[in-house]
Amino acid sequence: MQTPAPFIECCQGDIARQDDMDAVVNAANAAxxxxxxxxxxxxxxxxxxxxxACRPLAPIQPGQAVITEAFKLPNRYVIHCLGPVYGVDEPSDTLLADCYRNALHLAQQHGIARLAFPALSTGAFGYPASEAARIALSTVLATLPDCPAVRQVRFVLFDDASRALHQQWLDALVGD
Known part of the structure; x- marks a missing residue:
């Protein structure tokens, strides 16, 4: 019997209220x-x-991911990623992809089956939304075969425009 492929979804919502996810990803700062x-x-x-819990793990570098317990969040873990500041941290596309790749590898190491991501680096760090969505989704799709423990990835986006953009890239990349 073949294992079903991982499920990837895009939704609008609050990353702190993903109670059906084992872990959520934090768009962290270096500290x-x-x-x-x-x-x-x-x-x-x-x-x-x-x-x-974060204090002894800091500082982290762009592209790096670290993991902590989730404490009062409804999840088991928080994976903290430092995305690149667009136009400052270079090569920004590689560093942004590293965030997603490293988060998925941490999820694999910790047996995390369901993981929720925000749109890393697109807020205060200024990464263009469409390019960030393309990098995020293409990296997740390319990395998931190396992370069989991860069965579901959810992109939790702040607004409907971001959700629609991520969904368009997902559909384009998987050929739907």
Whole structure:
């Protein structure tokens, strides 16, 4: 019997409220501290223990991913990725792909079957949304065969325009 292919979906929602996911990905800063956007939402929902767990892991470099418990979040883990600042951290496309690849490899190592990503680097870090979506989805599709433990990937996007953009790239890349 063949194992079914991993399921990839794109939805609009709150990354801190993905209670059917084993892990969520944080769009982290180098210091792994709370901030605005995704990092702020996850740190607020997880409580101060998340900051305590992050402190000894910091600083991280663009493209790097580290993992902690999720504390008060409805998930088991948080994978923290530092995406590139567009126009500053180069090569930005490679560093952004590294975030997704490294997060998936951490998920594989920890037996994480269901993983939710935000759109890394597209907020304050200024990465163009369409290019970031293409890199994210193509990297996830290319990396999943090396991560058989990961059965579901969800892209949780802030607004419907971002969701639609990610869905368009997903459809284009898988040929639907």
């Amino acid at each position: 792994l501290r709370s901030g605005g956007g995704v990092a702020g939402a996850l740190h607020r929902a997880a409580g101060p223990a998340l900051a305590d």
